Amino acid sequence: MDISNNSNISGAFASGLQGVQRGSEQITQASNDIANLNSEPAQGNSAGVNLTDSVVNLKTGALGVEASAKVLDVANDTLGTLLDTFA
Structure with a gap:
């Protein structure tokens, strides 16, 4: 087996870690x-927050993680x- 597979495994680890981080940010x-649904909308965000969209984003983030x-x-x-095979 060629040592170039090491970069593929490193890429898989990097991709997995990045996915966990993105999902965690989406969940947060x-x-x-x-949590802030009933508070005043932030300046520049006059549309407010949609509960349905937030719940969907929460679940999507969890599935991504x-x-x-x-x-x-x-x-x-x-x-x-x-x-185990090569060591």
Whole structure:
């Protein structure tokens, strides 16, 4: 096996981590929007926050984190298999 697979595994780890971070940010934003529904709209945001959109964003973020965690799990298993095979 070629050592270039190392960069593919590194890319999988990076992609998984980035997905977890993005999903976490989306969850945080949606949670803040839901928590602040009854407060005054922020300056420049006269439209306010839509509860339905915020709940959908919350669930989408959670699913994104879950999918990215699975990517990290597979990359970890692959790295373990490679180490067991070639070490």
